[in-house]
Amino acid sequence: MLEALPEPRKKTYLHLAAQYADAETEVLILAARLYIWNGDVAAAVDRSACEVEIQLRNFMDRGFSQWNTSPPRCGSPEWLLYPMGRLADITTNKDGIALASMSEIQPGIETPTHDDYVAGLTFGQWVHLLPKPHAGERNARVVLWNDALKPNLSPYGQNSTNRRRFQGQALAVKELRNRATHRRPLVKDQNRIQNVHRDCIELLRAINPELGDWFKNQKWIPNVLATSPIPRK
Template identity: 30%
Template sequence: MSSELPEWSRRAFSEPRLKPYLDACHGDRARAWRLYRWNIEISQAFYGSLHCLEVGLRNAVHDRLLERYGRADWWEAAPLKKHDAGKVAKARDDLRRKGVGHPTADDVVAELSFGFWVSLLSSSYDRHLWVPSLHRAFPHYAGRRSALRDNFQTMVLLRNRIMHHEPIHHRHLPADHAKIYRLLGYLEPEVVTWLQGFDRVPEILGRRPGGEGGGHA
C-alpha cells in the first residue's frame, strides 16, 4: 500500500484537517487515511444512539415541565436563567427565519439544543425544577442529580464533536457507548432493547484499524 495519501484527499479535506490523524499515527500516511475513514464510520454509527438519547431526554423533560406548569410553553412560567431564556428566544427567532410565522410550543421544543435540555439538570435549577418535577423524568435512576447531569454533558460534547466532523477516535468509545445505553435506561429501558436491534457501533468498534490512535478522552 502506498505511504502517500491520495492527491484528491488534500484538495477535499486539507492538510490541517488530516494532521490530527497523522499525529495519532506517528506520521504514517497510510494508517492515518484508514483512521480518517474509520472515524467517519464510527461517527455515523453513533448517530442512532445519540438521536435516541437527545430526543428521549427532550421529551421526558418537556413532559414533566408541561405537567408542572400546566402549559406547553412552560418556559414562559419557569424561572429560567438568563442564558437559557436566551436560548428559547433564539429558537423562536431561528424558526421565524426558517419561515415558521407563528412557532408552536412543539416547534420550539424541537428547535432547542441537546445542551439546553441538559442545562436544566444543573444545580441552579435544583429547587424549582429538579426537586419538584424533573427527577421524575428519570424513573429508573436513584443517584445524585450532579452525576446524572455530568454524564449527560459528556454526551453533549461527544454529539457536538460528531456533528462538527471532529475526530472522536481518541476517546474511550466503548465507554461512551455504554454510557449512552445506561442513560437511556434511566429514561426508558424499552428504548435500549429496540436500539440494540440496529445499533452498528459494536460492529464498527470491532473493526477499528489495528493500533491506530487508541487513546482515551
C-alpha cells in the same frame, strides 16, 4: 484524500498512522483508512446521540409541562412561553432574553406552536436546563429536578435518579456528538466513545426502559469500534 485535508488535521492522522506502520506508503494508506473510519465513528456517535437528544427533550418537556400546570401554579402547559415560578428563573438568561426566543424555528412557520419551540432548542440548551453538579438544594434547576423530572425516571436506569450522574452523562453525550458533528478526530478516543455508548444506554433506560434495551441491542457504536484499523488501547 489526505491532501484535501487542512494541514493540522492531516498531520493528526499521519502521526497516528506512523505509530502502527513503518513504510511511507503504508503510513499514507493507514492514515487514509483512519480518516474514513473516523467518519464511520462520527456517524455512529451522531446517530446514538440523536436518540438520546430526542428522548431527553421529550422527557423534560413532559415533566416541565406537568409541573407548570400543577397546583399551586396552575399555569399553561406551554412552559417555554408562559413559565411559572422556578421555570421562569431558568428560562430567562442574565440579559433578560427568554429561552423561547433562542429556539431555531423552521423557515416558513409564521406562528410557532409550543412543539415548534421545543423542537428548535439545541441539545446543549436542554442539557443546560439540568442542574449543575455543584448546585445546592435551593437552586432552581435542582428544585425542578426533584419536583418535575426525578419522579418520572425509571429505577431501571443505573443510578438514574442521581442528578449529578444524569447531568454528567447527558453532557458527555452532547460534547462527543459536537465533536462528531464537526468531524473532529475521534480515533484516539475509543475508550471515551465506548463510555458514551454506556451513557446513552443508561440515560435511555432511565427515561424509557424498553427503548434503552432496544438501543443496547443496536450496537451502533460497538460495531464500528470493532472495525478499527488500529488496536484499541
